[in-house]
Amino acid sequence: MTMVRDGARQCMAWLHGWTGLLLGHILFVMCLAGTLSVFKPEIGRWMRPEVSGPADPSRAIMAATSWLSANTTGSTGWYLSAPDGRSNTVDATYDSDGAYLTKSLDPVSGAPVARDTLGGEFFYRLHFELQLPYPWGRLLASLAAMLMLVAIVTGIIAHKRFFKDIFTFRPAKGQRSWLDGHNALGVLSLPFHIMITFTGLLTLASLNLPWSITAAYGDDVMTMYNDLTPGAVSRVASGQKAALAPIGPMLDQAQRYFGAPIGRVYVFNPGDKAAVVTLYPVEQKAIGYLPAEISFDGATGKLLKAWTEKRTGVRAYQTVYGLHMAHFAPGLTRWLYFLGGAMLSLAIATGMLLWVVKRRERAPLSMGNRILERLNVGGLMGASIGMAAFLLANRLLPLDLAARSEAEVSVALWSAGGVLLVGLILPPARGWPLLLAVLALCCATAALLGPVWASDPVLMTGNGLLLATAAGLALIVWRQVRRKPIITPTRRRMVPA
Amino acid sequence: MTATPGLDRRKGRSGWAYRANVALRVLAGTIGAYGVAALASMALTRILPFSRVEAVTTATMIAYLVMPGVTIWAFLARGPWRALAGVALAALLLGGIAWLAGQPAA
Structure with missing residues (x-):
């Protein structure tokens, strides 16, 4: 019996890996943008300090x-x-x-x-439209969410020691540490992850699963909408x-x-x-x-x-x-949404990294996985830096610029694209610290360029969060750089400490 | 670095048989799972004793739970053909219910 269950567990781990990997970068963008969208009005306030x-x-x-x-x-x-x-x-x-x-x-x-400026609306739209024309962005987001739902459920089944893992973290042990981190991030707010993925799919139901409408109304979608909102005139x-x-x-x-x-x-x-x-x-x-x-x-x-x-x-x-x-959410609940979203984003990111780390510790990476390793640098950092660049553009672009709000979006997308390219070109050991440092710099500059000591507490909180993020990132970069004073580009790289 | 015996599946992981196995299960677990979910939503919409629009919303919510279930089952089934057959059977059953129930009157 246990053999069968172990086999099933391995099978689920395999499925968890693939469903997570397939649209992982897109899921990361969606999650990060969604997390920021929790504070859509506050971001709007930060971006319009006048x-x-x-x-x-x-x-x-x-x-x-x-x-x-x-x-x-x-x-x-x-x-x-x-x-x-x-x-x-x-x-x-x-x-x-x-x-x-x-x-x-x-x-x-x-x-x-x-x-x-679009303000928080940019993150909100990016979250489910991915800057793609209708309906492709929403369809891609739906597909990613469906994979996510499978990834979450298979992740749970593949998991051996559910509650023990909440309290397990063994740092600086290569694969083991990444796995501990991934598990903790996934398990600690698991109910949130399940809820947000399921409800997220449902918000796009008329697009991604419209068949019940067909079953009840045939082609007569207008009648369905009239039935759904009888109050509409x-x-x-x-x-x-x-x-x-x-x-x-x-x-x-x-x-x-x-x-x-x-x-x-x-x-x-x-x-x-x-x-x-x-x-x-x-x-x-x-x-x-x-x-x-x-x-x-x-x-x-x-x-x-x-x-x-x-x-x-x-x-x-x-x-x-x-x-x-989450419009209903009062202060504390809103922060929990934010925290849950951040943890899900990090769970996705660590999952993507884990895919590579796990394989690297077993054998030299295949060509595909070497590309993925760099795609992770470019994709994860591109998404993050693109979003930070959006905030930075808000502070830097002149107020009388024509089509200013579109220009802010362009800055975000071009930075993300540029970072993706840098991530693909540079060896990951150099790419990570460099791009993390760029992200830290973007966050810090965005906070310091605007009104730093504003009377509006929302602006202050925004600046504080940006500076704290920058400081946290700087610490990571400092440790990365210190840990590896000499980067040896050997082919058979083993455990990177 | 510890490679437990169970993890070393190199042998079983190459060759066309393995690839075909995975491909068939992927077929059952993606298009098949979506199809079963879609048909489940249709069947439920037509048999739930609610008003039309409430049947639509309720059935859709339930159908989303069906989808990952089918996907996971497709990979846990004893063989790839069994996975496909199971999905086809579920689709046929749900499609049959939806068809028999017919489109509800306004």
């Missing part, structure tokens, strides 16, 4: 809609997120003259803020112009209906006689995503429909969705 102080949600929405009314033409929709205790701008996505724009609007003037533009009714009374009425502050405001066909204003409450009161909505006639301000979700099946789905988004 916007100061807390903002009143209602007044900010009023300012935003009046600015958009005056400064957009031919819009089909404005999608606004109200500021809350965390974000202090109105995050707006809208179209004007056929161009789709994402801007952060000043809570007082309603105009786009001076420092044009959709009206075709009439073509007749009509000014938007004052939005203040709608906000008041919506707040009374929700018993909670306004989270988001969508204006469909603004400036048209058939305009619709739909409001959603903040998501901080419950885990469920979109638990209620209320719609008004945009031209007259009259209530069209108010709806609160109460159906068990839909609430269950929304709860699962909400668990992934």
